[in-house]
Every structure is written in C-alpha cells, then in structure tokens.
Amino acid sequence: MIRRNILLNPGPATTTDTVKMAQVVPDICPREKEFVSVMREVEEGLLRIVHADPEEYAAVLFCGSGTINMDICLNSLLPAHKKILIINNGAYSSRGADICEYYGLPYINLKFPLNSRPDLPLIEKTLQENPDIALVYTTHHETGTGLMNPLREIGALVHRYQGVFAVDTTSTYAMRPIHMEKDEIDFCMASAQKGIMAMTGLSFIIGRKSMIEASAEYPKRSYYCNLYMQYAYAKAHGEMHFTPPVQVIYAVRQALLEYFEEGEAGKWARHCRVYQAIRTGLSAMGFRIYIPEELESGLVAAALYPDDEHWDFEKIHDYCYEKGFTIYPGKVENLGMFRLCALGAIDEKDIREFFSVFQEALQHCGVAVPVQYNDRIS
Numbered sequence: 001m002i003r004r005n006i007l008l009n010p011g012p013a014t015t016t017d018t019v020k021m022a023q024v025v026p027d028i029c030p031r032e033k034e035f036v037s038v039m040r041e042v043e044e045g046l047l048r049i050v051h052a053d054p055e056e057y058a059a060v061l062f063c064g065s066g067t068i069n070m071d072i073c074l075n076s077l078l079p080a081h082k083k084i085l086i087i088n089n090g091a092y093s094s095r096g097a098d099i100c101e102y103y104g105l106p107y108i109n110l111k112f113p114l115n116s117r118p119d120l121p122l123i124e125k126t127l128q129e130n131p132d133i134a135l136v137y138t139t140h141h142e143t144g145t146g147l148m149n150p151l152r153e154i155g156a157l158v159h160r161y162q163g164v165f166a167v168d169t170t171s172t173y174a175m176r177p178i179h180m181e182k183d184e185i186d187f188c189m190a191s192a193q194k195g196i197m198a199m200t201g202l203s204f205i206i207g208r209k210s211m212i213e214a215s216a217e218y219p220k221r222s223y224y225c226n227l228y229m230q231y232a233y234a235k236a237h238g239e240m241h242f243t244p245p246v247q248v249i250y251a252v253r254q255a256l257l258e259y260f261e262e263g264e265a266g267k268w269a270r271h272c273r274v275y276q277a278i279r280t281g282l283s284a285m286g287f288r289i290y291i292p293e294e295l296e297s298g299l300v301a302a303a304l305y306p307d308d309e310h311w312d313f314e315k316i317h318d319y320c321y322e323k324g325f326t327i328y329p330g331k332v333e334n335l336g337m338f339r340l341c342a343l344g345a346i347d348e349k350d351i352r353e354f355f356s357v358f359q360e361a362l363q364h365c366g367v368a369v370p371v372q373y374n375d376r377i378s
C-alpha cells in the first residue's frame, strides 16, 4: 500500500508500516489525561532504552529536530562564570561549538583530526589547567564520517574533574547499546526519526534529575529551549509546556513497542548485519572507507569518491532514488565522499538489492568497476 523506500541517509530512517499507521488516530487535545498517559509511556520507554533508573534520570521531551537537544543542553547546563569544553573531531561537535558561539558562552574548542580518536591525555591536561570547566560536551558517533568516540574513557576523566558530561548520542541511541551509568553519561540525547525508527518532530534529552534541578539557578539564555523549564513543567503537569507533536508521539509509542520486541541485542545484531553487507558491497566494488576499520561505528560508512571522470554523485543518486534507494553525500570539507547508513527498519536483503541497483547506476554513468583511486589519496 505505502511504497517502501530504503533510506541509506543518516536519518530520517526507513520505518515500518505499523509505525507509519500509528499516527492515524482520532483527533485529541494533548491536555487530555488519555494523551498524558501516552506521554508517560513514551518517557518510560525512552529511559529504559539506556537503562536509566527513573529515580535518578528524567526523559525531557521537546518538539524539534535533533539539533534542538544540542542547543538546550549547551545553553541550559552552564553555571555562571564557568566554561564549556567541546571535544571536537567532527561536524556535529563543531555544531556544538557554533551553538556556544551564538549564545556567547565561554568555551574551549578542543579540536582533533576527523579520522582519529581524541587524545585522552590532552583532554585530561585541559581539564586540569581549566578548573572553571563545568560542562564537557562531545558526540558519541560522528555521523558525518562514521567515527566512534570512546565515551566511557572520556566520561571517567570528566567525572574525575567533577564535570558534567553531556553527549550527543543522536546517531547511536536505540542502535548501539548504551548504559547511562556504565558509560559515565550524565546527559544524552536523540530524536525520534533515528534509532527508534519513528518520525521527525520529537526530540528528547535524558539526564540526571539532580543536575537538571541544580540548573534552575543557572543563567537563563533561552525561553523556548530551556531544560529546567520543560522538566519542571512536565513534572508538575505530566505534559510538555507547549504543544507537542501529537501524532508523532503516537508513532513513537508504537516504535518503542517494536524496539522492545526486537530487543537491544537483536536490534544491534541486525544493524551489524546490515553494516557488514554495506561494507562487503563497497569493498567488492573497490571503494575505500574514510575511517580506519577499528574506529568505525558500524552504522555509517563514508566511502571516498573514486578518481573517475564519469563519477557524478547527483546522477548516481537520482538513478538509485528512482528505484527506491536513497544515498547521501559526505560531510567533510574538500573530501568527496558519500555515505551509506545502517539506521532504519531494513535488513541484509535490502542492502543486497541496493548494491545491484548501485552497480547498474555506475554502469549507466560509465564509471569503471572496480573503482579506481589515484594513489595521492589513501
């Protein structure tokens, strides 16, 4: 009935028909008790995914795309006269630095190469030399390249220096197993259209209640995007402060049921299968992956454009799109790349079908397969 598109872009992801259809509900005012109980169910599920004890942690919901979470954490969790440390090895952490810039927040932008792990001793040295750092922010998985960051190790350092650790987990949450305590996370975040495989419009931050409560005293830098305000309102009324994305929340409830049915381990195993099929397909065609294998997330493969005069990403994209497969460009300046992501409700078979279309697309454009690289890039 509904055409099934295979989205290999980094979110929104392919959804099941049952999640799509869950949005079709009788009209309801979100202030009704019936809707409040749907919200409660969703909050509980979101906490359970990251093994967060509801006594210690809260899930705070917002209407917006994933970037709203980054904005909220950075502007809400900084005490007066303190500083933020951004551990930056990718486009999403750079966005975090941009947010600090826009709010005029004092921050240190600790930059590392985009294709390697951040240097832990340098992070420790920075924390040691700047006792006014109160909030440390990084990205779990840099979706632009497919690089994974070592959260536990960074988190342990942050906590050794009494910092608050906020992590953008938008492209790992509900895919790779995450455990708030064991992974040393105080705040994590995601939005409904990625790992939980629902629709765009709902984003959420999971964080330590004691830290959110402490932030009531911090300078207020935004009205709509303030963490404590939204938390306190939900605690008192069980609802979002302003109009929630009603139908998306019904889709999220259904997506959570399907998440727990598949299970944390089962879902991660499926993502791994899909990723393996992507990697196998790419290497069979001779493509090179930007990130060294041992640092890959297992969710996003960023392949370098081959050195072939007939390579035309737009043309290849359009060919695949016509057949129901969406591929996505890279996100690193001056380096031609495209990305294939293992996010949504897809499996190995979809990837095998994709590669037969992708082969056709390259043939159609006259690109030689296996693809070639001049050895100046490696």
Ligand SMILES: *Cc1c(COP(=O)(O)O)cnc(C)c1O
Binding pocket: 010, 011, 065, 066, 067, 068, 092, 139, 141, 142, 143, 168, 169, 170, 171, 191
């Ligand atoms: C998708 C994503 C976001 C949010 O992007 P939006 O376009 O605002 O939804 C943030 N961080 C990471 C790591 C992401 O992958």
